[in-house]
Amino acid sequence: MNFGTLILNAAASQPEARAISFQGSTVTYGTLADRARRLAAGLLERGLLPGDRVLLQMHNCGEYPELLIGAWAAGLVVVPVNAKLHAREVEHILENSQARLVFTSAGVPDLESDVETVACGGAAYEGLLGTEPIKALAETAPEDLAWLFYTSGTTGRPKGAMLSNRNLLAMANAYYADIDQLGPDDTMLVAAPASHGAGLYLLAALLKGAHVVISAGFDIAEAEQVVRDNEKVSLFAVPTILNRLVAAWGGSEVPLENVKTIVYGGAPMYVADLERAIGVFGARLFQLFAQGESPMTVSGLPQRLHRTDLPESARLLSSCGYPRTGYAFRICDPDSGEELPFGETGEICAQGEAVMLGYWKNEEATAKALREGWLCTGDLGFCDPDGLLHVVDRSKDMIISGGTNIYPREVEEALLTHPAVAEVAVIGIPDPEWGESVVACVVRAGGAEVGEAELDEHVCNHIARFKRPKLYRFMDELPKSDYAKILKSELRKAMGGELAAT
Structure with a gap:
């Protein structure tokens, strides 16, 4: 089973349908298939062999899908990385993956490497497209490696999660089972980096012959135009992007009836923000809990439960939903691995067809993450008696103060109910x-005036007093990664330097 073949099969059934749009230019499925087959032939003629890795150090662009399909059609493994990563991070990934070829897009800095680089749109790339299309696609097994998904490296150097053809297909099938059926009348907006979750859902769209609009970077005006020009628009958004959509489109004349689904995840979505989003989008939201090691799966809160008028709404919206179709999770003691009863906090472990094969060339990390058929996620949470998963925090973010565990998310949820707190x-x-003290780094809402005493009183009205922050730091903005996740590691460094200077 070659994943590229699966997409090309969908293309063959509707060659004249819209496939990829980027910056006003659209290619059909027939054109996409032809270009992908030419790239596959060109890559093999260049001396690459099935199983070799090609690294995509690219911004979102129109060439992204054809490179994915072409590489798979040739039996190669793709290694997508965020184009905004530091050169040293990319060089580590390049060395670790032993990629034989690097594709880049405009604006990507050069690497200090002897590995050949091909710039999209350049002479070498056009040379690949000038090859006669491949006729017989490479034969690969369902368990053969297709995508090396490198982690963000927040706890060390990035590790390559090995995703097989079967893993990618399972991820796509979970989308159809739990979120939406897709077809030629659907449009998927890829507004986040295609090297991450948005790129994985791009595959789900292509397998069903949907129209994919690729954005060079999230832009409110462009997103609005996509919604105006297309019906049944879906997209994946991290919470910061969803909050921006809520702020821009709430009460506006944007035709929200054209928005089919917004899948959100990748970072905590706080209840106060979620209630505002429901007020704008209603039952068009799907909450996703996952990680790269089990891409875009594990648990989800379906659209029909995104309501604020149910007796159990508060509990539902504070959760990450139920197991996805074909998946299971359990809460385990991080030390013993024993399953814990309902209500007790432990490590979230997941099981399902999308769970990775392991970490590339890292047996120690693989043995730690994959135990007795379960993926140990490193996330802390609990399961309530109704089967809802509640994610408390990353294990590395848990605060131990006076021997007591304090979960930052609980404190953050309390603070975000104050109208003067934006982030x-x-x-x-x-x-x-x-041992540790709790510090709250706060971004005030525009024009709001609020001080420590007021926030302290507010927090104590919502959670136990011992959990309240001992210090407050007011900031203009919080540091975020290229995937719009808040970088708590940077905040810890900044606070450490601040305290050392006093």
């Missing part, structure tokens, strides 16, 4: 007496 990140810093 917040809660971290722990070393404390000689208590």
Whole structure:
């Protein structure tokens, strides 16, 4: 089973249908298939062999899908990386993956490497497209490696999660089972980096012959135009992007009836923000809990439960939903691995067809992450008696103060119910007496005036007093990654430097 073949099969059934749009230019499925087959032939003529890796260090662009399909049609493995990564990070991934060829797009800095680089749109790329289309596609097995998904590296150097053809197909099938059926009348907007979750859902769209609009970077005006020009628009958004859509489109004349589904995930979505999003989009939202090691799967809160008028709405919206179709999760003691009863917090472990094969050339990390058929996610949470998953925090973000566990997300949820708080990140810093102290880094809502005393009183009205922040730091903005996730590691470094200077 070659994943590229699966997409080309869909293309063959509707060659004149819209496939990819980028910056006003659209190619049909027939053209997409022809270009992908030419790329496959060109890559093999260049001396690459099935199983070789090709690294895509590219911004979102029209060539992204054809390169994915072409590489798979040739039996190659893709290694997509965010084009905004530091050169040293990319060089580590390049060395670790042993990629034989690098594709880049405009604006990507050069790497200090002897590996050949091909720029999209350049002479070498056009040379690949000048090859006669491949006739017989490479034969690969369902368990053969297709995508090396490198983690963000927040706890060390990035590790390559090995995703097979079967893993990618399972991810797409879970989309159809739980989120939406897709077809030629659908449009999927890829507004986040295609090297991550948005690119994975791009595959689900192509397998069903849907129209894919690729954005060079999230832009409110472009997103609005896509919604105006197309019916049945879907997209994947991290919470920061969803919040921006809510702020821009709430009460506007944007035809929201053309929005079919917004899948959100990748970072905590706080209840106060989610209630505002439901007020704008209603039952068009699907919450996703996953990680690259089990891409875009594990659990989800379906559209029909995104309501604020149910007796159990507060509990539903504070959760990450139920197991996805074909998946299971359980809560385990991080040390013993024993399953914990309902209501007890432990490590979230997941099982299903999309779970990775392991980490590339890292047996130690693989053995730690994959135990007895379960993926140990490193996320902390609990399961309530109704089967809802509640994610508490990353294990590395948990604060231990005076011997008591404090979960930052609980404190953040409390602070975000205050109207003067736009964003917040809660971290722990070393404390000689208590071990760690709770610090809240707060971004005020535009024009709002609020001080520590008011926020302290507000927090104590919502959660136990011992969990309240000992320090507040007001900031203009919070540091974020290229995937719009708040970088608590950067906040800890900044706070450490600030305290050392006093």
